[in-house]
Amino acid sequence: MTDLRELLGNAAGEPAVPTPVIVSSDLRRGRTAMRWRRGLRATSGLLLAGAALAVGVAVVPDLEHLTAPPIVVAPGGSSSESGVRLVLSAPDTSAGPFNPTVVPEGWTIFSDNYALVISPPDVTTSPDDFEGKLVVTLVKNPHPPTRAQPVAVSYNNADATTWREGNTTVVLLRIPNDPIRLEVRAPESLGWNMDTLLTFVLSVETSDAVPSDG
Amino acid sequence: MRDGAWRSSQRDEEFCAFVTARRTALLRTATLLAAGDAHLAEDLVQTALTKLYLAWRRVERDSGPEQYARRILVNALIDEQRRPWRRRETSRAELPDTGFAPPDGSAEDRDAVRRALALLAPRMRAAVVLRHWLGYDVAECAQLLSCSEGTVKSQTARGLDRLRQLLSDELTVTAGSFR
Numbered sequence: 001m002t003d004l005r006e007l008l009g010n011a012a013g014e015p016a017v018p019t020p021v022i023v024s025s026d027l028r029r030g031r032t033a034m035r036w037r038r039g040l041r042a043t044s045g046l047l048l049a050g051a052a053l054a055v056g057v058a059v060v061p062d063l064e065h066l067t068a069p070p071i072v073v074a075p076g077g078s079s080s081e082s083g084v085r086l087v088l089s090a091p092d093t094s095a096g097p098f099n100p101t102v103v104p105e106g107w108t109i110f111s112d113n114y115a116l117v118i119s120p121p122d123v124t125t126s127p128d129d130f131e132g133k134l135v136v137t138l139v140k141n142p143h144p145p146t147r148a149q150p151v152a153v154s155y156n157n158a159d160a161t162t163w164r165e166g167n168t169t170v171v172l173l174r175i176p177n178d179p180i181r182l183e184v185r186a187p188e189s190l191g192w193n194m195d196t197l198l199t200f201v202l203s204v205e206t207s208d209a210v211p212s213d214g
Numbered sequence: 215m216r217d218g219a220w221r222s223s224q225r226d227e228e229f230c231a232f233v234t235a236r237r238t239a240l241l242r243t244a245t246l247l248a249a250g251d252a253h254l255a256e257d258l259v260q261t262a263l264t265k266l267y268l269a270w271r272r273v274e275r276d277s278g279p280e281q282y283a284r285r286i287l288v289n290a291l292i293d294e295q296r297r298p299w300r301r302r303e304t305s306r307a308e309l310p311d312t313g314f315a316p317p318d319g320s321a322e323d324r325d326a327v328r329r330a331l332a333l334l335a336p337r338m339r340a341a342v343v344l345r346h347w348l349g350y351d352v353a354e355c356a357q358l359l360s361c362s363e364g365t366v367k368s369q370t371a372r373g374l375d376r377l378r379q380l381l382s383d384e385l386t387v388t389a390g391s392f393r
Contacts, residue, residue, distance in 0.1 A: 008327065013242060
């Protein structure tokens with residue numbers, strides 16, 4: 001008589017305990033992948049910003065799938081026209097678990113494990129107060145409303161949807177092979193247009209952040 | 215201020231400790247998922263560990279690294295089997311004539327089980343391995359395989375039937391373990 005689990009255990013073999021060389025090889029592959037991902041995001045963000053500035057064309061909603069009135073995306077689409085200028089973040093600054101490669105010039109950035117909060121230059125309220133600020137969070141189980149509309153994203157297989165909640169634009173971004181989604185909420189008064197918003201959010205490295213349940 | 219370097223160092227330390235402690239177990243599971251293909255099993259483990267490193271902080275706080283790595287193993291197996299050059303291989307309806315050896319040695323048993331596993335579809339094989347090797351319940355299997363519990367039950371039942379059929383001439387398997 002042979003137990004199935006015993007059979008499977010036997011078939012699984014008895015691999016040797018990993019040597020330090022094997023462990024360091026696994027670590028090296030992980031680090032390489034991390035550098036590649038950060039580089040890709042940074043490159044994508046800068047390319048998007050550069051393309052928007054050069055061509056002056058906004059990233060526009062995919063109108064083929066619309067079932068609700070389209071969201072008006074600010075025309076022109078350059079970072080300067082949005083009233084926000086994105087610049088490379090200084091290498092010695094950190095936004096905690098959220099690490100954007102590009103940041104809005106002159107704005108204040110705060111982050112804890114759960115949210116990245118971007119305050120306009122003239123706003124000095126507590127970081128816990130999200131009123132009038134751009135907020136980025138990770139969402140584990142997002143529930144976008146049915147009125148959410150797709151937005152074209154020039155990033156490797158990423159997709160985004162957007163909708164309005166009052167005077168706030170909400171964008172939900174999915175990165176390939178990652179079940180967690182990035183949600184950004186931008187009050188209209190901040191003057192961010194869609195391409196600036198996407199350029200910024202695509203540059204955010206979030207591997208150490210904690211997702212909410214959505 | 216920037217504590218990225220410290221976090222990176224901590225991530226590296228924790229990751230290396232996990233790999234040292236759990237790589238062997240992951241490789242054994244991968245060997246079953248790969249039906250004894252040692253190269254594929256190693257590929258699956260490397261893929262899983264690389265993705266685990268990328269998601270280390272989130273995974274650590276969420277489902278735990280081992281659970282995450284197992285999920286990646288299964289997904290990587292299924293992705294691997296979808297590759298065109300992989301589809302051209304294997305998948306035979308019948309066992310090869312020269313296959314099974316008598317059950318009088320663990321090496322022969324091992325090879326027989328691996329060959330039988332190779333004749334199961336990847337998802338079916340994964341369901342059997344998750345349920346009967348790792349001991350996951352139906353709900354956990356469904357979550358890992360991203361399918362319904364009913365699918366897990368049917369895949370497991372069909373997989374066990376197929377294994378029983380394939381191995382019945384070679385091994386006497388405890389009936390209870392084939393539920």
